[in-house]
Amino acid sequence: MTVNLNKKQGIAILLVLAIGALLAFLILGLNGSAVSADNHDTDTHAEAGGHDDDKAHAEEGHEEPDHEEASVTMSEQQMKQNGVELGTAGPARLNSTLQLIGAIHVNEDRMVHIVPRLSGIVESVSANAGDTVRKGQVLAVISSHALADQRSESIAAQQRLALARTTFAREKSLWEEKISAEQDYLQARNALQEADIAARSARQKLASLGASTSTTGNLTRYEIRSPIDGTVTDKRIAIGASLKDDTTIFIVADLSTVWADIVVPAKDLNAVSTGQQATVEATAFAHEATGTLSYVGAVVGTQTRTASARIVLPNPKGVWRPGLPVTVRLVSASVDVAIAVPVTAIQTMNDAPTVFGRHDDSFEARPLTLGRSDGVFTEVLDGLRAGERVAVRNSFLIKADLGKSGASHAH
Secondary structure (H helix, E strand, O other): OOOOOOOHHHHHHHHHHHHHHHHHHHHHHHHHHHHHHHHHHHHHHHHHHHHHHHHHHHHHOOOOOOOOOEEEOOOOOHHHHOOOEEEEEEEEEEEEEEEEEEEEEHHHHHHHEEOOOOOEEEEEOOHHHHOOOOOOOOOEEEOOOHHHHHHHHHHHHHHHHHHHHHHHHHHHHHHHOOOOOOHHHHHHHHHHHHHHHHHHHHHHHHHHHHOOOOOOOOOOOEEOOOOOEEEEEOOOOOOOEOOOOOOOEEEEEEEEEEEEEEEEEEHHHOEEEEEEEEEEEOOOOEEEEEEEEEEEEEOOOOOOOOEEEEEEEEEEOOOOOOOOOEEEEEEEEEEEEEEEEHHOOOEEEEEEEEEEEOOEEEEEEEEEEEEEEEOOOOEEEEEOOOOOOEEOHHHHHHHHHHHHHHHHHOO
């Protein structure tokens, strides 16, 4: 009995020890896994923390570069190739201008309406509209019976004058020799004077008609000649036509000068006066000329509420053709400013007016504060000093280069 109990106790003790060993093994295994996981987490956090710290440190160490003024390098040779020209900012006179519309017209002071002055039939025409003619050039020939009568009268007057001269010479000689009475001499002298008056009157009539006084050839032939040098602007005659003495058959105009007739609204009349300088510009093509206002109408139209004004323009090359529409700029006022640049120098960058100043071999963008402008020069209130050089022609090419360099830097 005692022996059996000892055996049973030994077995129980062994079981307890085995179970304890198993539990100890399990416990030790679980603790090792937890420590390993903790170590892994710690390493992960440490690594992540290290990266974050490095990133933060890197960000703290990184600084944005200072903003530099926009500039582009361009050599003198490149400027020449691109047509970029320089100018100097400085004092200028700004002219307030008034822009009006108008048209070119023939200078009516140098225009002639040609009429035949005698009725007749057209035999030939030697000039057409658009032809340039010289003074005295034959434009047409008509046959006129009225002219034949005038010439016949002139011939008769010349013959009577010749007879009167002969008679007077004979009577004078006889009277001086005491052969004939003085009364006969005086009658011969009076007859000579009357014949001379009649002959001169006949010649003057022919001269007033523009006809030659020659007694040879066809008495009915009437040559119509140009009274001035000019251009035939209108032709209203044809061969075989029957003409009246007051019919306009040609219009010849001297186009070496023309009129620029302007329409002036009533509200602008106070700014317009004779003697003002004006620039006339063609609207159909690139051409302009300067002149002086020579006439301002004294009457305002009741329907149009406008007055007329006029500029006499020289036209030696015939560029200003009658009927051509034009715009006219009149200088109405002037003001002097301390600093100004040509309007061609100004570009827009970042919604601000900008010019490009020249320094060494580069152009720098210079934002400006602008004032008044007359369309040619613009006043600079801030952003430039007098004497600084800026690009005044093809400055848009510099702007384009700055845009390209900016896009490359952003990329």
